[in-house]
Amino acid sequence: MWCKKSFIYKFKNFFNLTIQKKYSVIASVLENANIGENAEGWVKNLRVQKELIFADVNDGSCAQKLQIIIPKELKTDALTYGSSVHIRGKLSKSPRGQLELVAENVKVLGPCVVLDGYPFNPRTTHPPEYIRQYIHLRSRTNFLSSILRVRSSVTKHIHDFYSSKKYLNVHTPILTSNDCEGAGEVFKVQPDCEDTIKAMMQDGKDKDTVYFGSKTYLTVSGQLHLEAICRGMGNVYTLGPTFRAENARSRLHLSEFYMLEAELAFCYSLEQLQNHIEELLKYIFIETRHTNEADLSLIDKENSKPPAWLQKKFATLTYDEAQDILKKKKVVNTENGLNKEQELALVDYCNGAPVFIVRWPKDLKSFYMKECQDDNTKVEALDLLAPITGEIVGGSLREDDYDRLKSKLPSDKLNWYLELRKFGNIPTGGYGLGLERLLQTMCGITNIKDTLPFPRWPHNCSM
Ligand SMILES: NC(=O)C[C@H](N)C(=O)O
Numbered sequence: 001m002w003c004k005k006s007f008i009y010k011f012k013n014f015f016n017l018t019i020q021k022k023y024s025v026i027a028s029v030l031e032n033a034n035i036g037e038n039a040e041g042w043v044k045n046l047r048v049q050k051e052l053i054f055a056d057v058n059d060g061s062c063a064q065k066l067q068i069i070i071p072k073e074l075k076t077d078a079l080t081y082g083s084s085v086h087i088r089g090k091l092s093k094s095p096r097g098q099l100e101l102v103a104e105n106v107k108v109l110g111p112c113v114v115l116d117g118y119p120f121n122p123r124t125t126h127p128p129e130y131i132r133q134y135i136h137l138r139s140r141t142n143f144l145s146s147i148l149r150v151r152s153s154v155t156k157h158i159h160d161f162y163s164s165k166k167y168l169n170v171h172t173p174i175l176t177s178n179d180c181e182g183a184g185e186v187f188k189v190q191p192d193c194e195d196t197i198k199a200m201m202q203d204g205k206d207k208d209t210v211y212f213g214s215k216t217y218l219t220v221s222g223q224l225h226l227e228a229i230c231r232g233m234g235n236v237y238t239l240g241p242t243f244r245a246e247n248a249r250s251r252l253h254l255s256e257f258y259m260l261e262a263e264l265a266f267c268y269s270l271e272q273l274q275n276h277i278e279e280l281l282k283y284i285f286i287e288t289r290h291t292n293e294a295d296l297s298l299i300d301k302e303n304s305k306p307p308a309w310l311q312k313k314f315a316t317l318t319y320d321e322a323q324d325i326l327k328k329k330k331v332v333n334t335e336n337g338l339n340k341e342q343e344l345a346l347v348d349y350c351n352g353a354p355v356f357i358v359r360w361p362k363d364l365k366s367f368y369m370k371e372c373q374d375d376n377t378k379v380e381a382l383d384l385l386a387p388i389t390g391e392i393v394g395g396s397l398r399e400d401d402y403d404r405l406k407s408k409l410p411s412d413k414l415n416w417y418l419e420l421r422k423f424g425n426i427p428t429g430g431y432g433l434g435l436e437r438l439l440q441t442m443c444g445i446t447n448i449k450d451t452l453p454f455p456r457w458p459h460n461c462s463m
Pocket residue numbers: 180181220221222223261262394395396430431432433
């Protein structure tokens with residue numbers, strides 16, 4: 001008996017073993033490993049017995065490890081936990097039906113001298129805050145590698161979702177002269193090259209504007225650019241880095257994060273926008289459970305079951321209703337809007353399920369949001385609140401009345417944005433979804449700094 005070619009192909013990339021022969025193996029075993037005679041990867045665990053050594057090797061492509069049986073005579077001192085290895089051997093089935101590789105040759109490619117300061121060991125479950133101290137070595141841990149695999153899959157599912165709906169994927173600029181949200185939390189960009197500055201200063205510019213002719217920032221949102229494309233080509237989305245110069249070091253803030261933003265053409269109601277966001281979120285959750293089940297459980301055992309809310313429709317509360325609920329629950333706030341405690345209290349009120357908060361007071365939201373027709377103190381805005389993070393999505397219908405938008409425009413520099421309403425304008429609505437917060441909610445990750453390989457936050461950008 002031997003495996004069908006298509007079957008081998010399907011699992012080829014699960015584990016980086018070279019396929020040289022066809023073996024009779026059980027399907028459930030093959031699901032987590034490829035077949036072959038050569039294994040390359042890192043030793044995740046080593047158990048030395050009288051005659052044999054058992055090494056669990058992982059190559060980073062999946063959560064599962066391949067057990068390697070090493071006859072004692074092949075052991076070298078360099079073969080330790082954490083070392084990288086190339087092993088040649090014969091695949092066989094263990095008495096428990098698991099695929100394992102019986103080594104014939106063991107080559108240690110990169111020794112790992114544990115006593116020389118290697119911070120991880122296989123007998124300890126290191127807490128995330130400990131692992132975070134070793135940003136450059138974090139990908140050696142099961143915890144972070146599972147998260148990075150989930151992140152990679154989520155990105156793929158996002159693109160699949162929009163692609164199936166024929167949305168155009170565009171790259172909005174990172175350098176921009178607008179502060180879309182108007183909150184002033186921007187990073188300024190200037191050249192740091194004496195020759196360029198000297199040459200360009202002769203034009204009589206100041207340092208801030210010498211290069212582009214106007215103050216330039218790292219983008220806080222691609223929305224305004226997306227709106228420009230949407231008004232010429234229909235549905236669009238972008239997934240890219242965004243930057244916020246907030247002095248925030250909380251478990252929910254980063255100076256650089258990835259935001260998924262979409263703009264829906266011919267969007268006439270907030271409900272239309274809400275249905276689309278709900279469909280997107282459920283799609284990503286369900287697909288990721290299929291592709292990364294083992295990773296999700298490894299990150300947090302609680303993830304072994306899908307969240308009950310995946311089967312239900314998300315609740316919707318108006319901002320005023322939400323305030324009434326919070327008053328009754330005595331979760332009050334001295335500032336305007338909702339603080340984190342209140343957001344999470346509202347999720348709790350909805351039995352731990354995501355909930356839309358709609359129809360926000362105009363003065364709490366940005367200039368581009370459409371006024372509610374029946375109440376000009378409110379705008380057609382939504383926040384989606386989710387477990388663990390609170391706000392995960394922010395969106396709105398866009399103001400499409402030229403004069404009203406003109407009266408609210410924060411700066412002449414946005415005249416181009418106003419002009420979009422002049423030529424073949426259409427009603428649109430859009431949203432931004434924080435990728436890292438989505439991962440927090442999906443995986444049960446308390447600290448946002450554990451959702452990406454190289455987090456940036458105040459005083460932390462040293463590599
Ligand atoms: N595209 C969006 O609607 C996101 C919004 N500009 C924000 O940054 O929250």
